[in-house]
Amino acid sequence: MILKTLFSQLLTRPATNRFPAKYMPRSVLGFLGKVKEGKAQLVPPVPVPPRFRGKIAYSRDKCIGCQLCIRVCPAKVIEFLPEAKKIRMHVARCTFCAQCVDACPVDALSESPDFLLSDTDRSSAALTVE
Amino acid sequence: MADGQKVYEIPIGPIHPALKEPIRFTFQVEGERIRGVEVRPGFAHRGIEFMGLKRNLIQVLYLSERICGICSISHPIAITLAVERAAGIEVPPRAQYLRVIFSELERIHSHLLWAGVAAHELGFDTLLHLTWKVREEVLDVLEELSGNRIDYSIPIYGGVRRDIAPAQVPKVEAMVRHYRGLLEELLDAFLRDPSVAARTRGVGVLTPEEAEALCAVGPTARASGLSKDVRQDRPYLVYGELGVRAITPRDWGLEPRGDVYDKAVVRLLEIGQSLDLIEKCLDEMPEGEITSFPKIPALLAHLKKAEGEGLGWHEAPRGEVIHYIRLEAGVEEPVAWKVKAPTYSNLMSWVPMFRDQEVADIPIIAASIDPCMCCMDRVHVVRDGSGATLLMEELLKLSRAKTERVLRGLSPAGGGA
Numbered sequence: 001m002i003l004k005t006l007f008s009q010l011l012t013r014p015a016t017n018r019f020p021a022k023y024m025p026r027s028v029l030g031f032l033g034k035v036k037e038g039k040a041q042l043v044p045p046v047p048v049p050p051r052f053r054g055k056i057a058y059s060r061d062k063c064i065g066c067q068l069c070i071r072v073c074p075a076k077v078i079e080f081l082p083e084a085k086k087i088r089m090h091v092a093r094c095t096f097c098a099q100c101v102d103a104c105p106v107d108a109l110s111e112s113p114d115f116l117l118s119d120t121d122r123s124s125a126a127l128t129v130e
Numbered sequence: 131m132a133d134g135q136k137v138y139e140i141p142i143g144p145i146h147p148a149l150k151e152p153i154r155f156t157f158q159v160e161g162e163r164i165r166g167v168e169v170r171p172g173f174a175h176r177g178i179e180f181m182g183l184k185r186n187l188i189q190v191l192y193l194s195e196r197i198c199g200i201c202s203i204s205h206p207i208a209i210t211l212a213v214e215r216a217a218g219i220e221v222p223p224r225a226q227y228l229r230v231i232f233s234e235l236e237r238i239h240s241h242l243l244w245a246g247v248a249a250h251e252l253g254f255d256t257l258l259h260l261t262w263k264v265r266e267e268v269l270d271v272l273e274e275l276s277g278n279r280i281d282y283s284i285p286i287y288g289g290v291r292r293d294i295a296p297a298q299v300p301k302v303e304a305m306v307r308h309y310r311g312l313l314e315e316l317l318d319a320f321l322r323d324p325s326v327a328a329r330t331r332g333v334g335v336l337t338p339e340e341a342e343a344l345c346a347v348g349p350t351a352r353a354s355g356l357s358k359d360v361r362q363d364r365p366y367l368v369y370g371e372l373g374v375r376a377i378t379p380r381d382w383g384l385e386p387r388g389d390v391y392d393k394a395v396v397r398l399l400e401i402g403q404s405l406d407l408i409e410k411c412l413d414e415m416p417e418g419e420i421t422s423f424p425k426i427p428a429l430l431a432h433l434k435k436a437e438g439e440g441l442g443w444h445e446a447p448r449g450e451v452i453h454y455i456r457l458e459a460g461v462e463e464p465v466a467w468k469v470k471a472p473t474y475s476n477l478m479s480w481v482p483m484f485r486d487q488e489v490a491d492i493p494i495i496a497a498s499i500d501p502c503m504c505c506m507d508r509v510h511v512v513r514d515g516s517g518a519t520l521l522m523e524e525l526l527k528l529s530r531a532k533t534e535r536v537l538r539g540l541s542p543a544g545g546g547a
Contacts, residue, residue: 005315005319051277073189075192095281
């Protein structure tokens with residue numbers, strides 16, 4: 001029964017994906033720096049399904065400034081820029097429900113497959129969409 | 131505490147490594163035996179209902195989803211049903227089937243999660259890793275269908291937000307087939323394993339009479355032999371047509387005893403029941419619209435006009451969840467919102483279950499009702515800066531004093547009624 005399952009697992013690959021590296025690096029930030037320099041190889045994350053709800057992508061040109069997304073956003077992610085009549089999104093607060101995407105009347109918002117969003121600064125450029 | 135020499139008190143919690151969420155137990159222990167227990171909840175109270183009264187209904191929907199991470203379909207389904215009743219919104223048939231599919235997928239992942247936790251509490255970590263490894267497959271399907279691994283954001287007032295595309299159907303069917311094969315293995319590992327039976331048989335017994343008197347719900351009540359399931363007793367969505375029947379240990383060929391073993395039996399068999407329901411839904415699901423409000427502004431306008439109150443109920447993996455909502459025309463926010471989570475009904479079954487058990491069985495008995503404190507905690511009493519317990523009589527006295535105060539203020543003479 002369970003013993004059979006256990007022994008058969010000795011011959012199969014691990015169920016987990018070894019992200020970001022096969023063995024835990026001493027410093028993750030240092031390792032990611034090395035990846036940027038091209039000195040180390042990143043074990044890629046598990047691919048996401050086609051309609052994954054990741055970081056919201058914003059097309060500034062299409063936006064008409066109707067503020068409907070601001071009305072439906074449950075986490076108050078979206079800030080209105082009155083002069084430009086455009087929006088700014090603070091992704092650090094986002095709950096990825098994508099209700100703003102459904103609400104947008106001109107399809108200025110869409111779901112991107114981006115999900116590696118951790119940062120030490122919550123107002124960094126990567127976490128601000130405008 | 132008649133015999134102070136022999137009976138000791140062991141406090142466990144609010145924060146304790148054996149507990150997944152904060153709650154405080156005070157056990158009266160005589161040697162290895164538990165003689166009594168006091169349960170004090172309220173440490174995970176976040177004021178969710180109050181927050182809901184300051185947001186419009188669409189925002190409240192996602193807030194309700196975050197009451198509990200595991201029941202992140204059950205709470206939205208209950209609140210959408212409540213709001214749909216209050217605002218008189220029809221749900222297209224296809225959306226009803228889709229809601230059932232998502233809630234059954236959630237039941238599978240929740241019961242597998244519980245099975246892993248239960249195995250861990252028994253010290254059977256091999257089984258924990260096995261169940262949680264196989265749980266990933268249903269989470270992958272949920273991610274494929276909804277776009278999120280957890281907190282699916284699928285139900286919305288008037289329907290659902292995402293359809294199951296024809297290309298995705300084979301993936302769901304493959305998952306159902308895979309789990310059917312696997313379920314036999316899991317039943318074997320849990321129910322036919324002598325060490326699991328030795329640790330769970332006769333442990334944490336809840337008799338049918340006690341379950342009935344304490345209003346236990348969900349698998350906790352069904353393990354005691356009560357045929358109690360909201361999907362069967364008060365059908366909603368399309369559960370009536372699907373013909374759901376409450377599962378008790380009798381389906382495994384055993385007379386119910388209400389112990390931890392029976393609770394495992396019920397939960398594991400319900401995985402099979404959910405697989406059947408998903409397959410049936412995929413077969414019978416009609417074509418058509420998935421929501422009666424494809425445009426969000428129209429939905430917001432309809433909800434703003436709506437006036438009335440509604441009750442929504444759903445059989446969550448842990449039992450019956452109820453949402454009550456009251457809407458007033460002209461305001462976007464609900465004027466009242468009440469959530470009753472299954473753990474609230476199941477909490478008091480701990481008291482008879484712990485009686486005369488061993489200290490070493492505390493973790494598995496506590497886990498056996500599949501408690502969810504963050505679902506349940508609706509109130510935390512703080513008086514004079516300290517956490518205090520208010521009894522029914524005290525509350526009644528406070529209420530009467532307030533009536534008197536109010537009446538005094540109202541009467542012109544200021545003398546009272």
